[in-house]
Amino acid sequence: MTEVRVPTLGESVTEATVATWFKKPGDSVAVDEMLCELETDKVTVEVPSPVAGTLSDIVAKEGDTVGVDALLANIAESGSAGPEETKPRENDAETSRGSASGGGDSVDVVVPTLGESVTEATVSTWFKKVGDSVTQDEMLCELETDKVSVEVPAPASGTLTEIVAQEGETVEANAKLAVIASGEGVSAAPKAETAPKDTQYSTPPAGDGGPGKDIKDGPAAEKAMAEAGVSRDQVKGTGKDGRATKADVAAAVAAANASPATSAPASAPRAPVAAQDEAREERVKMTRLRQTIARRLKDAQNTAAILTTYNEVDMTEVMALRSEYKDLFEKKHGVRLGFMSFFTKACCHALKEVPEVNAEIDGTDIVYKNFVHMGIAAGTPQGLVVPVIRDADSMSFAEIEKAINEKGKRARDGKLSMAEMQGGTFTISNGGVYGSLMSSPILNPPQSGILGMHKIQDRPMVINGEIKIRPMMYLALSYDHRIVDGKGAVTFLVRVKEALEDPRRLLMDL
Known part of the structure; x- marks a missing residue:
């Protein structure tokens, strides 16, 4: 049984109100699927599921006031490998470990402790690629949090056999980033189906038949799309597994407003000017900081x-x-x-x-x-x-x-x-x-x-x-x-x- 607790709400914020439950007891939940939404004096906080399984009971009902780390619900973990979208990753990880010749051991590279009240980070840059040799304490990648950049060193010497979290992905504390095969004669075995590396600009949106087709966007993003009148296929998700965020919806709305309306004849003469301007623009995603x-x-x-x-x-x-x-x-x-x-x-x-x-x-x-x-x-x-x-x-x-x-x-x-x-x-x-x-x-x-x-x-x-x-x-x-x-x-x-x-x-x- 896994407990779902109130996350850290921010400096000087000690309690929140349970606003909405998106699941009810008996419902199946996937890892990181939104369970409920909390409201504080300043912000709205979404609470994701820490594991895949079945929501067995809800402890804090809608309207209840809860403190930091208070128990919200319990989840009975499933015995399966997890949601469909996570199976390829887990299977690939096992394949990668098994391909290390010479009897080398596999060492997981995980997200280090990010600091008080910081629960997630974005993978900013990978300094190594699959197949590269690494030495202990050599910098593998850089993570970006809301306030600081965190360098992740190699926990052991060996060969980088798998990168689990690509650049642009959001990862939680202690999440697995990569796998290193240590020992003599280790050879890398990258995933056979690996496509050109996805970045925060190329992650396919949920619903396009890609890896995110069964991923459910967060309630905040869905609400933002409904309010803005934007369809899901217009939004390019940059969240985990292609999930759309509120920032993605805002970017889609801004892009739609900046583009000339092809259905409006009056805007046709302005199209060449807009196209020229667009060619001279550069769109860069805001850093978390x-x-x-x-x-x-x-x-x-x-x-x-x-x-x-x-x-x-x-x-x-x-x-x-x-x-x-x-x-x-x-x-x-x-x-x-x-x-x-x-x-x-x-x-x-x-x-x-x-x-x-x-x-x-x-x-x-x-x-x-x-x-x-x-x-x-x-x-x-x-x-x-x-x-x-x-x-x-x-x-x-x-x-x-x-x-x-x-x-x-x-x-x-x-x-x-x-x-x-x-x-x-x-x-x-x-x-x-x-x-x-x-x-x-x-x-x-x-x-x-x-x-x-x-x-x-x-x-x-x-x-x-x-x-x-x-x-x-x-x-x-x-x-x-x-x-x-x-x-x-x-x-x-x-x-x-x-x-x-x-x-x-x-x-x-x-």
């Missing part, structure tokens, strides 16, 4: 009452202090003295006076944090990531600079772990490095505040009745107005301004 960034930013706008307040800071004193001590600082601590440590210290100082900016909303409660885990937004070739510097309020200037330097390098190299990007209480985003003069940053949920830094620009300022040229920077604080009032937001920004215009206040704790 980019999809997650887009979803979280939109969720923040839909959920929080975001308001932005602005101020400006005279950077004269900070620049003078940095110029005076930067060589000595680097010689002693082995790291350059930048502006980020000043801003981090100033924010930690201001958060002590205005703690609601460092708090978060959890249901009907406000959770105040007596520490500062500072998120430092960093742009990378893969997209925006926010590594977290933990307990930044108790760190020195040198410790902060070292942490920022190390996290930034790991972010650019795509080596950040999930744990390094979770748990932040406040975020600093420096758009000034790209030349931004003014912007309104978007919150990083569930945080309630984010400070936007901008370009330092010489401007004429009135100082003691005289016009002087000063290096000025605009500051922007975006905050959640549900928890932070205007007075608190303005006070926070003023304290940051005061600390930067007179850094001695940081030493005096003023």
Whole structure:
């Protein structure tokens, strides 16, 4: 008997409501077939079947509220090899294992642990092909999750005899990726019926007579197709075994809208122009990281009452202090003295006076944090990531600079772990490095505040009745107005301004 439990629902989400059951007790289910749909405060979560078998009983009924890892149902596993669409893969795996001459053992390559709250990944790139020799710990492939890329090393030396999960496929934690035949005299035996490798762009849609003809799309995709008036044969499935996803439906709708309607005579004259434009376009599937960034930013706008307040800071004193001590600082601590440590210290100082900016909303409660885990937004070739510097309020200037330097390098190299990007209480985003003069940053949920830094620009300022040229920077604080009032937001920004215009206040704790 296999238990079906509530999956991880996301950071700060602890419970959900059972919205719909798509199966009833006694129904046969296939692996990954959708069993039910859960609703949280922010998103809808589909629960797939972990095994093939028969749904023996439903524990949590529709309308019930359930916590993370709560029991939803039980499935009696079938004694057969599984659903029809999985048999070729299993049989091929056995054939591949049996073809290894010389008595070599078969070693499965499985998806490694992906991190807290991450249950699936997409196979991004295979560095080896069937028949290649591999050595232990040599990189076989790269997986892409919502936030990070994960390299999968070879667990043993030998020959790659089978690739189970092709590029573009979505795999769950601990799923089998490939098979390695280890031992002397091992020879590869690729599958006889192997066709040209499918990618996320060539996976046949369900219902076309191909491998996915008996695959049932997820309820969310079916609902999206019904609402958009799109037929299944218009959607190219990129999910597991050719299943259609909501993103696939959106892509099909966008493609249909972009294409000229052949049935409308009025659009005929525009066809050559559209064809020329289409020839110059390039369609690239969004990475999981980019999809997650887009979803979280939109969720923040839909959920929080975001308001932005602005101020400006005279950077004269900070620049003078940095110029005076930067060589000595680097010689002693082995790291350059930048502006980020000043801003981090100033924010930690201001958060002590205005703690609601460092708090978060959890249901009907406000959770105040007596520490500062500072998120430092960093742009990378893969997209925006926010590594977290933990307990930044108790760190020195040198410790902060070292942490920022190390996290930034790991972010650019795509080596950040999930744990390094979770748990932040406040975020600093420096758009000034790209030349931004003014912007309104978007919150990083569930945080309630984010400070936007901008370009330092010489401007004429009135100082003691005289016009002087000063290096000025605009500051922007975006905050959640549900928890932070205007007075608190303005006070926070003023304290940051005061600390930067007179850094001695940081030493005096003023």
